[in-house]
Amino acid sequence: MRIHVLADSDTRWKWGAGLAVGLAPGSEVHAHMLRGRSTPTARQLAEVGITPASITESTLPEFAAAPELDAADLVILGTVGGSTHAALHALAARFRGAVRRPVLMTGYVGVVYEKMADGLLLRAGADIVLANSPFDRRRFSEVYEPLGIPGSCIVQTALPFLDQRPYDPNRTHARHPYTVCFAVQPSVPADRNGRLYMLRRAISHARLRPGRDVLVKLRSKPGEATTHVEAHHYQVLADQLEEPLPRNLHFVYGNMSETLDRTDLLVTVSSTAALESMHRGMPTAILSDLGVREIHGNHYFVGSGCVTDWSAIDEGAAPLAHESWTADQGIRAVDPFGELRTRIGELLDRPLPPISPYYTADSAPEYVGALLRRRGLNPDGSPGAGATARSSGPMRRTSRRVLKVAYQFGVQRVAPKIQQWGGV
Known part of the structure; x- marks a missing residue:
């Protein structure tokens, strides 16, 4: 075909x-x-x-x-x-x-x-x-x-992209410790304060749980675009923090499926990565810290049994999605x-x-x-x-790329600095 x-x-x-x-x-x-x-x-x-x-x-x-x-x-x-x-x-x-x-x-x-x-x-x-x-x-x-x-x-x-590899809750952690993956989204939350809050909670969890690895899974690198505009890139926000990051917190890129291969708990606001982790039978946490709101998309997961918050995750929460809900959402379809x-x-x-x-x-x-x-x-x-x-042609395509990267660099790096200087 x-x-x-x-x-x-x-x-x-x-x-x-x-x-x-x-x-x-x-x-x-x-x-x-x-x-x-x-x-x-x-x-x-x-x-x-x-x-x-x-x-x-x-x-x-x-x-x-x-x-x-x-x-x-x-x-x-x-x-x-x-x-x-x-x-x-x-x-x-x-x-x-x-x-x-x-x-x-x-x-x-x-x-x-x-x-x-x-x-x-x-x-x-x-x-x-x-x-x-x-x-x-x-x-x-x-x-x-x-x-x-x-x-x-x-x-x-x-x-x-729902991978067929099931999660094994009894697997050993010889190659790496228990791993929490925070799957970020380019525009949820959209504002700088909300994104900074999420980053600080991931950092706090890494400090509270030094025996765990905490991954911040990023969609695009600074200057790249994806489906939605990412005005406040998490890695750029991390660079602006005064305190050093804990050694067990890592920013990662790459294929989501490969990241899930080493993950034990997927944490997100409403990323489709949650569907991937639920499909594998993996513990999945849908964050309600900024509210369960249509604008964030996490209201979609209300019936899943996975809506929780960072404080509960700090205390060990690892919810599993209800089977009846996943079936109706087509998450574990056989054919x-x-x-x-x-x-x-x-x-x-x-x-x-x-x-x-x-x-x-x-x-x-x-x-x-x-x-x-x-x-x-x-x-x-x-x-x-x-x-x-x-x-x-090559010259026009190059020019478009240069302008595109320059614009995104301004949005992601220059604008936050100006906001800091101006006390915004």
């Missing part, structure tokens, strides 16, 4: 590539990185551990015009809702009147805890919209069916790709209808028009003036 994955960040490439490899092992997977704020670096791509047959960086109009899509069997849209909707319009224009087109599939990288209706309607029009659990499938159907969107487009699967393989096979065996995004220039002219213009497209999905002109 020839699969093309459009991704706008390292996380969404990990999701899309993992889906491609999981549902059709041995397939020819091509990567298309959407040029923008979160375009992954070579290091971030290598960290995912999946090597594509080819890789390009392009704008949305350039992607939709790529000649290799004519031979594609499946296109996975691993992008934010607005970009996904724009891609549906661009591909609808590209394949209008064509005898053959690829199957279009999209979905969500993690838990869906905000803007559900908005995100779902922006994804409507894809042949397959993935639901990561029975819980999500029910919710998605409740949005689609009353609006006349066929519920048959919803296919249940599971997050592709996550079975239904998906069947559905893709059915679609490939018959002519596909024209691509029909939910919003059109007639039904939502202002919304769709603005959404498409921002991404270089005309209201009918065709490329805007000059949109497909190849402007990604």
